[in-house]
Amino acid sequence: MDLWFTNIANYIVQLLMSWGFPYFWADLILLLIQWMCVLAIVVLDVIILIWLERKAAGFIQMRLGPNRLGPFGIFQTIADAIKLMTKEDIIPNKVDKWIFLTAPLFMIFISVMLYLVLPIGEGLAVVDLDVGLLYFLSLSSLTTICVLMAGWGSNNKWSLMGAMRAVAQMITYEVPLILSLLGIVMITGSLRLSDIVAAQSHVWLIIMQPLALICYFIAATAELNRGPFDMPEAEQELTAGAYTEYTGMRWALFFLAEYTNLVAVSALFVCLFLGGWHGPFLPQWLWIPVKTYVVICVFFWIKWTFPRIRMDHLMSFSWKVLIPLSLLNIVLTGFGIEIFAWVRGL
Amino acid sequence: MIGFQHYLLLAALLFGIGLLGIVFKRNAVALLMSVELILNAVNINLVAINKYVLGGSGLGQLFALFVIVVAAAEVAVGLALIINIYRLKKSSDVDDFNILKW
Amino acid sequence: MMREILASVSIFDIVFVAIAGFTLLCALAMILFNNIVHSMVAMIFCFLGIAGVYFTMDAGFIGMVQIMVYAGAISVILIFAFMVLMSRDPARSNRYSPRKGSILAGFFASGIIAAMLGYAIIATEFPVSGLPDAEVNQMEVIADLMLGSYVIPFEAAAILLLVAVIGAILLAKGVEKDR
Numbered sequence: 001m002d003l004w005f006t007n008i009a010n011y012i013v014q015l016l017m018s019w020g021f022p023y024f025w026a027d028l029i030l031l032l033i034q035w036m037c038v039l040a041i042v043v044l045d046v047i048i049l050i051w052l053e054r055k056a057a058g059f060i061q062m063r064l065g066p067n068r069l070g071p072f073g074i075f076q077t078i079a080d081a082i083k084l085m086t087k088e089d090i091i092p093n094k095v096d097k098w099i100f101l102t103a104p105l106f107m108i109f110i111s112v113m114l115y116l117v118l119p120i121g122e123g124l125a126v127v128d129l130d131v132g133l134l135y136f137l138s139l140s141s142l143t144t145i146c147v148l149m150a151g152w153g154s155n156n157k158w159s160l161m162g163a164m165r166a167v168a169q170m171i172t173y174e175v176p177l178i179l180s181l182l183g184i185v186m187i188t189g190s191l192r193l194s195d196i197v198a199a200q201s202h203v204w205l206i207i208m209q210p211l212a213l214i215c216y217f218i219a220a221t222a223e224l225n226r227g228p229f230d231m232p233e234a235e236q237e238l239t240a241g242a243y244t245e246y247t248g249m250r251w252a253l254f255f256l257a258e259y260t261n262l263v264a265v266s267a268l269f270v271c272l273f274l275g276g277w278h279g280p281f282l283p284q285w286l287w288i289p290v291k292t293y294v295v296i297c298v299f300f301w302i303k304w305t306f307p308r309i310r311m312d313h314l315m316s317f318s319w320k321v322l323i324p325l326s327l328l329n330i331v332l333t334g335f336g337i338e339i340f341a342w343v344r345g346l
Numbered sequence: 347m348i349g350f351q352h353y354l355l356l357a358a359l360l361f362g363i364g365l366l367g368i369v370f371k372r373n374a375v376a377l378l379m380s381v382e383l384i385l386n387a388v389n390i391n392l393v394a395i396n397k398y399v400l401g402g403s404g405l406g407q408l409f410a411l412f413v414i415v416v417a418a419a420e421v422a423v424g425l426a427l428i429i430n431i432y433r434l435k436k437s438s439d440v441d442d443f444n445i446l447k448w
Numbered sequence: 449m450m451r452e453i454l455a456s457v458s459i460f461d462i463v464f465v466a467i468a469g470f471t472l473l474c475a476l477a478m479i480l481f482n483n484i485v486h487s488m489v490a491m492i493f494c495f496l497g498i499a500g501v502y503f504t505m506d507a508g509f510i511g512m513v514q515i516m517v518y519a520g521a522i523s524v525i526l527i528f529a530f531m532v533l534m535s536r537d538p539a540r541s542n543r544y545s546p547r548k549g550s551i552l553a554g555f556f557a558s559g560i561i562a563a564m565l566g567y568a569i570i571a572t573e574f575p576v577s578g579l580p581d582a583e584v585n586q587m588e589v590i591a592d593l594m595l596g597s598y599v600i601p602f603e604a605a606a607i608l609l610l611v612a613v614i615g616a617i618l619l620a621k622g623v624e625k626d627r
Contacts, residue, residue, distance in 0.1 A: 141520030362562030369554035404589035419612035425529040426619035
């Protein structure tokens with residue numbers, strides 16, 4: 001049962017070749033089909049998450065959450081989507097048209113591109129890059145530009161301030177994000193995500209790298225601008241920050257991009273620390289969604305439990321606590337690898 | 347059909363465009379942007395040499411990496427200098443930075 | 449002759465021409481825009497295009513570093529610097545120099561240099577060796593060199609970055625007035 005999707009992919013390529021396409025074009029069409037599947041996964045995830053977040057928030061806050069539309073309120077997402085699509089699309093008069101309109105599209109494009117290296121099963125990454133982890137981190141650093149474009153293009157001082165705060169926070173937390181993953185790369189010796197998952201077949205990396213886990217989790221929460229680090233888009237402080245002037249469907253695109261980013265980062269977390277597709281009973285491609293949703297629920301839990309952290313506390317926490325901890329993790333990992341090799345050689 | 351010389355031509359064109367930017371533009375930040383473009387053209391050259399002439403020995407890519415590092419450091423220091431001059435002259439126009447003229 | 453050229457065109461050539469054309473277009477846009485923020489966005493796309501050129505050369509690691517450092521960090525620092533220096537009218541903050549003849553001189557100078565370089569490139573016989581094996585992991589090769597024979601430039605680059613960051617912070621903070 002593990003090989004269902006691999007068999008389907010091979011069957012499609014054989015079918016296309018039997019219709020007369022040369023191998024190159026058959027492969028390309030398979031790639032396009034895989035992109036469509038990625039888009040379908042993204043849309044499905046966002047539909048589920050909009051409802052799940054509000055239900056989880058409700059239960060943590062001792063209330064029911066959405067419960068009017070359908071059993072347990074599961075049709076709430078459809079109502080939200082209809083509301084956002086029918087809202088008036090306001091573009092203020094003096095905005096910088098090109099930058100204002102391009103920012104949400106760019107952001108969602110980048111967030112979807114993050115899914116292309118994630119391995120859903122044994123051979124099931126869309127593009128299994130040699131430098132897969134580096135690809136993921138590079139594209140995460142491009143989202144800062146989109147937030148800056150959104151804030152500048154709105155021609156609004158609150159948006160600009162919100163955008164600059166958001167970008168300052170994101171570039172500050174990129175450093176511990178990348179440093180904390182170096183321990184994993186040192187242990188597995190490869191940046192390819194399927195190699196990292198395959199290296200966890202006996203013991204998950206959460207046991208070997210607990211410090212990196214904590215640093216990465218906190219840095220990822222700050223990178224996603226959510227949880228206790230959502231000062232740049234706090235409604236009470238800056239009236240939605242960089243996204244103030246966006247209405248209706250454009251705001252929905254930013255919202256979608258944030259949830260897409262959340263799922264991608266959770267899936268990466270699962271692949272790096274929680275063993276990826278390894279697990280006892282279920283097929284491989286079912287373990288990844290299960291573990292990803294557990295991680296997403298932990299993200300929700302943290303967001304709705306902790307109060308917001310002030311901007312300067314946030315920045316000093318990264319520079320003075322997280323970066324030294326990540327560097328300490330690299331040193332300890334280096335020592336650990338050498339000691340392990342020496343013990344083995346005895 | 348695309349060979350070594352096409353990459354070198356691309357790098358030369360980018361170099362020319364960056365040079366055009368340096369000569370044309372008045373804004374100090376725009377000058378720095380054009381310098382970055384020139385450094386990128388050099389990087390393309392180095393990586394192309396690594397692939398076609400050195401046979402993949404990695405030396406060209408290493409050099410390109412060092413150029414990226416030096417460019418990043420240069421941008422940081424250059425922008426700090428421009429911000430300082432702006433505080434003095436209240437203008438970011440390089441034609442106004444003329445205190446050292448005789 | 450056109451038929452021979454068309455027969456030997458492969459997908460790789462089309463992709464390379466597309467990416468190179470996109471890069472050159474964005475670079476020209478960067479130079480010609482009057483609004484500096486539009487210029488910066490064009491620069492970001494230009495850097496992404498150059499990363500694409502690196503990918504066509506099998507230099508995956510350098511391409512990723514290009515995206516992370518240039519498009520992700522240097523562009524942000526340039527945009528931040530512009531926002532500190534923001535002039536009254538950003539839409540016309542990046543115009544050409546109004547001195548007499550500067551446009552002509554600019555085109556002439558850069559055109560001459562680009563043409564000389566182009567002629568030198570086309571006319572030279574480069575010692576192109578056999579293309580390397582694309583399966584070699586470029587990162588391992590670079591890592592072997594960087595921590596092996598070239599460890600001193602590597603450490604010097606690290607010290608350079610440290611000095612540059614400290615220097616930039618000190619310079620941007622300014623001098624205290626009454627001392």
